[in-house]
Amino acid sequence: MSPDAPALPADIRDYHRWSKHAPQRYAPGPGYLDWETQPDPFRVYAGAAEFPLPLAGDGVPTLHETLHRPAAVDPAPLDLRGLAALLELSLGLAAWKSVMGERWAVRCNPSSGNLHPTEGYVLLPEIPPVREGGAGLEPGIYHYVSRDHQLEQRWKPSPVGVPIWRELLPPSCLIFGFSSVLWREAWKYGDRAYRYGQLDVGHAAAAVRYAAATLGWRARVLPEPGDGLIEALLGLDGQVESVRAPLGPFRRREAEGEHPDLLMLVGASCQEPPIGNAERLRRMADLVRRDGTWIGRPNVLSSRHANTWPVAESAPRLARKEGPGAERLWRPEPLPPLAPAPCSLTAERLIRQRRSAQRYDGTTLIPREAFFRLMDRLLPRRGVPPWDAWPWRPAVHPLILLHRVEGMIPGLYALVRRPEVLEPLREAFAADCQWRRVEGAPPHLPLYLLRSGDFQEWAEGVSCRQEIAGDGAFSLGLLAEYDAALSQGAWHYRRLFWEAGMIGQALYLNAEAEGLRGTGIGCYFDDAWHEWLGLTDERFQSLYHFTVGGPLEDNRLQNQPPYRHLKGRERL
Numbered sequence: 246m247s248p249d250a251p252a253l254p255a256d257i258r259d260y261h262r263w264s265k266h267a268p269q270r271y272a273p274g275p276g277y278l279d280w281e282t283q284p285d286p287f288r289v290y291a292g293a294a295e296f297p298l299p300l301a302g303d304g305v306p307t308l309h310e311t312l313h314r315p316a317a318v319d320p321a322p323l324d325l326r327g328l329a330a331l332l333e334l335s336l337g338l339a340a341w342k343s344v345m346g347e348r349w350a351v352r353c354n355p356s357s358g359n360l361h362p363t364e365g366y367v368l369l370p371e372i373p374p375v376r377e378g379g380a381g382l383e384p385g386i387y388h389y390v391s392r393d394h395q396l397e398q399r400w401k402p403s404p405v406g407v408p409i410w411r412e413l414l415p416p417s418c419l420i421f422g423f424s425s426v427l428w429r430e431a432w433k434y435g436d437r438a439y440r441y442g443q444l445d446v447g448h449a450a451a452a453v454r455y456a457a458a459t460l461g462w463r464a465r466v467l468p469e470p471g472d473g474l475i476e477a478l479l480g481l482d483g484q485v486e487s488v489r490a491p492l493g494p495f496r497r498r499e500a501e502g503e504h505p506d507l508l509m510l511v512g513a514s515c516q517e518p519p520i521g522n523a524e525r526l527r528r529m530a531d532l533v534r535r536d537g538t539w540i541g542r543p544n545v546l547s548s549r550h551a552n553t554w555p556v557a558e559s560a561p562r563l564a565r566k567e568g569p570g571a572e573r574l575w576r577p578e579p580l581p582p583l584a585p586a587p588c589s590l591t592a593e594r595l596i597r598q599r600r601s602a603q604r605y606d607g608t609t610l611i612p613r614e615a616f617f618r619l620m621d622r623l624l625p626r627r628g629v630p631p632w633d634a635w636p637w638r639p640a641v642h643p644l645i646l647l648h649r650v651e652g653m654i655p656g657l658y659a660l661v662r663r664p665e666v667l668e669p670l671r672e673a674f675a676a677d678c679q680w681r682r683v684e685g686a687p688p689h690l691p692l693y694l695l696r697s698g699d700f701q702e703w704a705e706g707v708s709c710r711q712e713i714a715g716d717g718a719f720s721l722g723l724l725a726e727y728d729a730a731l732s733q734g735a736w737h738y739r740r741l742f743w744e745a746g747m748i749g750q751a752l753y754l755n756a757e758a759e760g761l762r763g764t765g766i767g768c769y770f771d772d773a774w775h776e777w778l779g780l781t782d783e784r785f786q787s788l789y790h791f792t793v794g795g796p797l798e799d800n801r802l803q804n805q806p807p808y809r810h811l812k813g814r815e816r817l
């Protein structure tokens with residue numbers, strides 16, 4: 246499909262090409278914000294029973310640094326207290342912001358444009374109450390409403406179904422599920438929206454992994470289920486049916502439907518996933534269809550849909566996952582333990598204080614050791630979050646435009662997260678790239694200097710002219726092994742974005758731990774960046790950019806606590 250053709254993309258590669266930004270041609274989007282139709286960022290299911298959860302307050306004592314030694318945290322029981330903390334510290338609200346009469350919530354997980362397409366569900370065994378005589382939760386499927394920090398029960402097993410559910414989902418484990426309301430992103434970003442939604446899923450998955458680690462729990466993305474199984478288990482069957490039908494004006498509710506993303510197994514004793522196989526999940530899906538009741542009707546998110554984005558809406562179908570792929574799962578090689586960051590904050594504090602910088606000071610110089618620590622935390626390590634949640638071979642590599650790191654030459658660097666890809670990268674990149682191992686870096690850190698130079702202006706330019714990319718201490722583009730992944734099946738397109746989003750989340754939190762601040766950059770000129778690197782084909786594609794540095798605070802913004810409106814809500 247040529248960039249000028251209005252036809253729907255034939256495959257996911259076509260979608261990707263079409264949704265590229267270039268200096269002379271941005272991916273098609275509305276070009277303005279139609280505030281009247283702004284989608285509600287909070288989904289609720291009318292008619293579903295509501296279960297308010299206790300608030301964490303400052304009740305989870307685990308230090309951020311301890312998260313990187315998960316065996317060091319005594320596992321909390323899977324009771325209402327643990328479940329509530331898991332949800333609050335992953336997808337919960339972190340604050341309300343206001344300026345000049347406008348008020349909006351920010352959450353523990355970031356989101357492109359703060360639009361939050363990602364919805365969270367939990368498949369629960371019986372959850373004991375916090376204290377004897379209190380209320381717990383019965384087994385079932387629940388939707389999380391971050392605004393009210395409460396669960397809505399979507400599915401309830403019949404009396405016949407309860408023992409089967411119990412057998413399939415052991416009492417110490419839960420399944421976390423994600424889906425995306427593509428419309429929330431498309432409203433602002435048009436055809437590029439699908440990419441952003443997938444990045445947000447990666448951020449959310451890493452957020453769940455970190456939140457679980459604060460409780461001494463494990464969490465792992467389940468590689469097996471196809472989209473049909475996820476739809477069945479999250480109650481999404483039929484929600485987006487008409488997206489596949491010809492477009493018409495009367496498709497509001499369907500256009501706001503949720504697309505299935507992924508499932509994670511979470512719990513204290515879920516090291517070897519007891520149900521981490523397609524057969525068990527299939528049995529759960531059968532049970533859910535047969536022996537229980539679905540409750541609740543999704544709210545309408547926009548009063549009307551003036552614009553539709555058929556190209557973005559076609560992408561979930563083009564990248565649909567039908568079932569477990571043939572790809573081999575992966576375990577990282579052992580690496581030396583991580584050097585501790587000088588951070589004495591609890592993980593809970595750090596997770597809540599994480600924000601995106603609106604502007605950077607353009608002067609903060611990062612100590613070299615801090616930069617190395619940040620890069621080291623992006624390497625997959627056994628037993629270390631978030632990478633112990635990632636079942637696939639790493640396929641995304643940061644290309645760093647380094648502006649201000651003490652004792653390091655400004656220039657273009659590469660962190661090669663899987664050694665086998667070094668040669669293919671060298672071969673694909675421009676001939677002037679030096680690939681010189683960085684002296685003084687920890688010996689196991691595969692960090693290479695490619696080009697020296699002051700690339701601040703270039704960083705800003707290629708990031709859709711956003712100053713944050715040049716004013717930070719460094720910015721980076723996440724380069725994916727695109728051809729190799731897509732040759733295993735179109736759905737792997739999503740897997741690459743999820744991995745990039747997880748890298749983004751690791752950067753966000755660990756930047757905070759170093760006294761710095763990160764910002765995701767979804768807007769960048771794809772092929773201008775590729776050309777500058779010397780890439781001439783689709784072996785590698787850049788899927789997400791990011792920047793880190795010393796932030797400038799916007800003093801006009803007022804901050805309010807996230808849950809002051811929940812008067813009288815119990816605390817942990």
Ligand SMILES: Cc1cc2nc3c(=O)[nH]c(=O)nc-3n(C[C@H](O)[C@H](O)[C@H](O)COP(=O)(O)O)c2cc1C
Nearest residue numbers: 351352355356357358359444600601765766767768
């Ligand atoms: C996938 C993704 C892409 C983003 N792209 C940009 C961007 O291009 N420019 C920018 O200033 N912020 C960007 N952000 C930051 C969001 O605007 C920010 O996460 C959101 O406003 C919520 O604020 P918070 O991160 O402080 O919670 C991006 C965030 C994500 C997760």
